[in-house]
Amino acid sequence: MAAAAAGAFSLREVLDAFRRCVTEQREVLLEPYLSGWRGLIRFLQSLGTVFSFISKDAVAKVTLLEGHCQRQRFVSLQSMVEQELAAGPAALRARPDSGCRTVLRLHRALRWLQLFLEGLRSGDPRTSVLCTDAYDASLAAHHPWVVRKAARLAFCALPSREAFLEVMNVGPPEEAVAMLGEAIPYIGDVYGITQELFERHKLLDLP
């Protein structure tokens, strides 16, 4: 039985989802994008209640996007941006539930993930420090003081590097590290395409 079907986290399945995201035309497909996020959230939920304020926010954002995809038949990030912008940039900026503003939050979190996985791969055993550094270089600037405080406190409860490598469910630590090396470029690719798309449409500061 696949690890995901059994409810366990599998880095392989997250990697596969992000690999499936990017088409030959460099479009980002939303179904595998959200599937990758669901896999990551499963992992976060397994870390315990101290992280539940983070996982609840991530679940809410993925659920909102799934609803948009079903109702508006969005297939790719590019089609979502195009359709939501059709009403004009001002109308889009006024919408608190738009797909674009919601993807932007996950997009910033994807940068956090990329930096954190690079840190794990580097061999540095200080997971809390790695996580805080990645957070400070990505999401922190977009969060109010109280969220930054709560997030940094939660990072102190992170498991050790060995535990992270084990929970990836890909075998011995050296294989887990190799898989990190495989996964990071796919995540970086999705991040880069999204960043360029949002930059081009001036959507990087959607309120």
Ligand SMILES: CCCCCCCC/C=C\CCCCCCCC(=O)N[C@@H](COP(=O)(O)O)[C@H](O)/C=C/CCCCCCCCCCCCC
């Ligand atoms: C083997 C290694 C695997 C690593 C797997 C990591 C799994 C991480 C899974 C999910 C990451 C969390 C994604 C959080 C999305 C946050 C989006 C956001 O910025 N939301 C804020 C703004 O939203 P709006 O109010 O504008 O709608 C919202 O205010 C946030 C609230 C919650 C706090 C978010 C803190 C984010 C910290 C990210 C690091 C997660 C640490 C996980 C440790 C493994």
